[in-house]
Amino acid sequence: MSTAPLSHAARKGYLRYLAPGALGFAVVVLVPFVMNIAISFTAWSGIGTPTFTGLDNYQRLIHDEMFWSAFAHSIWFIVAMAIVPTALALVLAAGLFDYLEPRFGPRVSSALRAGFYLPQVLPVAVAGIVWSWILTPYGALNGVLQKVGIADPPNWLGDTSWAMPSVMLVLVWMQLGYGLVIFMAGMARIDPQFHEAAELDGASWLTRFRHVTVPQMRPEIFVVLLTTTIAALKVFGPVFVLTKGGPGDATNVPSYYSYSNFFGNLQVGYGSAIATALTVVVIALTVVFIKIQSKAEGA
Amino acid sequence: MLMRSRLSGAVALAAAVTLALSACGSGGASGGDGKTFTVWWYEDAGNPQDAAWQDALKDFQAAHPDVKVKFERKVWQQIQDAGAMILNSNDVPDLLEYNKGNATAGAVSAKGLLTDLTAEAAKQGWDKTAGSALTVGTYDSKGLMGPGKVYGIPSYGEYVSFAYNKDMFAKYGVTVPTTMDQLVAAFETFKAKGITPLAESAGDYPAQHLLWGLAVAKADRNWLNGYFGLKAPLDTSAASPLTQAAQTLADWTAKGYIDKKSTGLKAEDAWDQFRSGKAPITYAGTWMVGDFKEKIKSFQWGQFLMPGSGISAGSGGNIWVVPTKAGNKDLAYDFIKLTMDTKRQNLMANAGGVALAADPAAVTDPVGKQVNETFAKLASSDGLGLYGDWPVPNFYQVIFSNTQTLVGGSQTPAQFMEQLKKPYDQVQSSVG
Structure with a gap:
């Protein structure tokens, strides 16, 4: 590839192709984001003229227990959407790539890969409704549990102590395929010589997984962890469909809390402040992640 | 990729607000x-x-x-x-x-x-x-x-009442209750036979209607006017009709009249328990009458109002x-x-709906006749108790989620009342 700097005219030529994307970004992300920040400094019901209230909404935010408990729940969502699915996907991808594909052929492994990826393709509203049927007290799951002798199975989504683990389970199912597909693509990139050399030295599959696959997959793991962590922080759809933040506020998350302030309480200013705070956290986290990644790559 | 293209709910909603705003000032669409x-x-x-x-x-x-x-x-x-x-x-x-x-x-x-x-x-x-x-x-x-x-x-119009399975009542020798004691006795009879008497859903709206039905049955018009007019901070004393209702709801769940697992059930699940004859009683709005009339074929069913003050959850x-x-x-x-007009009002009544001005002589459907007569009686005796979530924005969500935890047993009636008092008093102090 040529490394000569682009001429002014050539750069102008590229700009033309960037314009549609830039316009879309401005309309869908930038303008609403700036407006959101502006609204967060006001008291506004969504109708009429907003009243400027300075930092009032942010002051309220700092002392709002509901907001902090929603943020604390985000940690569980990071576990369920980023950490567990990434780890599981890595093991499964290695299993599919190293074991199933050589023995059963690429067709079997790509069929399985597609199966794991399916939950990512299904609209969250559809998948959520089906899961709530499965998890309802007299639904499919408890029917099966009763058949195998558990007389009083849990009330998965209706019990304050079970709701969070149940939602987490659904999210692991939803997220698994995303990492799996990226990791399988990444594994095709690893030079087979590494594995061959390790195998000749008598390394077991587990040792090769730990010392060859995982270190080689670092860039992919970073990308998957970063994108899924961000997705976990701003999760909305699954919570809306499965529990609406309940029972009580057992599964409330910042996005849902922002939503209920916007539309339920008609406190659009406060809802905007929550959304702004959430965005700041997401951006900060992204910067930290990218810093760590470039440091790791530079080392 | 689904995940990446999914904007955060909050930002998407902000965008919706922006679009709604930017649409202001241009010509009307209709x-x-x-x-x-x-x-x-x-x-x-x-x-x-x-x-x-x-x-x-x-x-x-x-x-x-x-x-x-x-x-x-x-x-x-x-x-x-x-x-x-x-x-x-x-x-x-x-x-x-x-x-x-x-x-x-x-x-x-x-x-x-x-x-x-x-x-x-x-x-x-x-x-x-x-x-x-x-x-x-x-x-x-x-x-x-x-x-x-x-x-x-x-x-x-609409009102909320108990719907009961006449066949099951006859089978177990239960008569239609007219007092709270008789209602509890009926619950006990079914419970003794291993039947959970009251089909409920606290994972959806029905449980908060039951709560409100219990409250207005203890209330008078004066209390209701104060509550809806935001005349005073919310009364959370033990004597308040709302506190009593929360207590009753908690008691009924503890005693097994209501399934504790109803916190995970949707409205449709509760209606289905009643329609299928699993539960002999449910507490349903008249918007369900058409559905019951159409789908219940295997038994006779009827309605009775919440025993008490003569006020029922309901309104225009x-x-x-x-x-x-x-x-x-x-x-x-x-x-x-x-x-x-009379044509549409009669049509509605004969389909099992609550019409406001149907011609009684033209209402021939027995179910339609009963609900229209009941509503007319409630309306003429000042017996429509409206709905508890009306006075304050988002009170629907507040009462819903707290009723869910109340029925689930992770919240006491006193804690329940405190959760309602916060948003109520906030609005009351700015309006009242």
Whole structure:
């Protein structure tokens, strides 16, 4: 590839192709984001003229227990959407790539890969409704549990102590395929010589997984962890469909809390402040992640 | 990739607000040419209201052959969540069914988003047709229901009552209860036979209706006026009807009259327990009557009101409103008129709906006859207790989620009342 700097005219030529994307970004992300920040400094019901209230909404935010408990729940969502699915996907991808594909052929492994990826393709509203049927007290799951002798199975989504683990389970199912597909693509990139050399030295599959696959997959793991962590922080759809933040506020998350302030309480200013705070956290986290990644790559 | 293209809910909603805002100031979408009539409602297809209004649409089209009729079916929750934003945009229909209550119709009327229908209602006689049910469409300048201007026209009524399985009552020798003690005794009889008597759903709206039904059965009109008029901070003492209701609900769950697992059940799950004959009793609004009438074939069923003060959860139905920005208001009035006439009112009543002005002689359907007589009795004896979530924005969600934890047992009645008191008092101090 040529490394000569682009001429002014050539750069102008590229700009033309960037314009549609830039316009879309401005309309869908930038303008609403700036407006959101502006609204967060006001008291506004969504109708009429907003009243400027300075930092009032942010002051309220700092002392709002509901907001902090929603943020604390985000940690569980990071576990369920980023950490567990990434780890599981890595093991499964290695299993599919190293074991199933050589023995059963690429067709079997790509069929399985597609199966794991399916939950990512299904609209969250559809998948959520089906899961709530499965998890309802007299639904499919408890029917099966009763058949195998558990007389009083849990009330998965209706019990304050079970709701969070149940939602987490659904999210692991939803997220698994995303990492799996990226990791399988990444594994095709690893030079087979590494594995061959390790195998000749008598390394077991587990040792090769730990010392060859995982270190080689670092860039992919970073990308998957970063994108899924961000997705976990701003999760909305699954919570809306499965529990609406309940029972009580057992599964409330910042996005849902922002939503209920916007539309339920008609406190659009406060809802905007929550959304702004959430965005700041997401951006900060992204910067930290990218810093760590470039440091790791530079080392 | 799904995940990456999914914007955060909050940002997407901010975008929605922005678009709604940026739409302000440009020309109305529905136009005022008298050539199209756009109407929205959220009654389920085939229910008594829908049947009557579809019939009205046919006559409307016949009377206005050159008008293009555009009907869209919405859902109740959609209007509950986004109604204000819709009315504030320029993409408004000419007429829509809107959720009654201070936090919904009241709030948008106070912001000037609804047409004042006071004069039209008097001219057309809708105030007389609706009678006391018109309360649900009348709001003052602060958006509080009560004496003020007419912004919405109810064309049907509703109340919540117990529905019971007559066959199961006969089988176990239970008579229809007329006092609270008899009701509890009936529960005990079924419980002793291993049957959970009361089909409920605390993972959806029915449990909060039961809570409110229990509250108004202990209340008088004076207490109700204070509660809805935000006259004082919420009374959380043990004597308050609402505290007593929370206590009763907790007791009934503890005693096994209500399944504790109802916290994970949707409304449809509870109705299904009743329809399938698993549970002998449920507490359902008249909007379920058409469904029960159609689907219950294997047993006889009936209704009885919550024993107590004679006040029941119920009110005029949801209301027709004409957005301020509607382009074809005269067409909207023409359509409202059709829904209020005797033909449509009789049609609704005979389908099992609660009509406001059906001709009693023309109501031949036995179920329709019973519900219309009961509603007429409640309306004439000042026995409509409205709904507990009306006074404060988002109170629906607050009462819903706290009723869920109350039934689940992770919250005591006292804690429940504290959770309600916070948002109530916040609004009360700014309005009252």
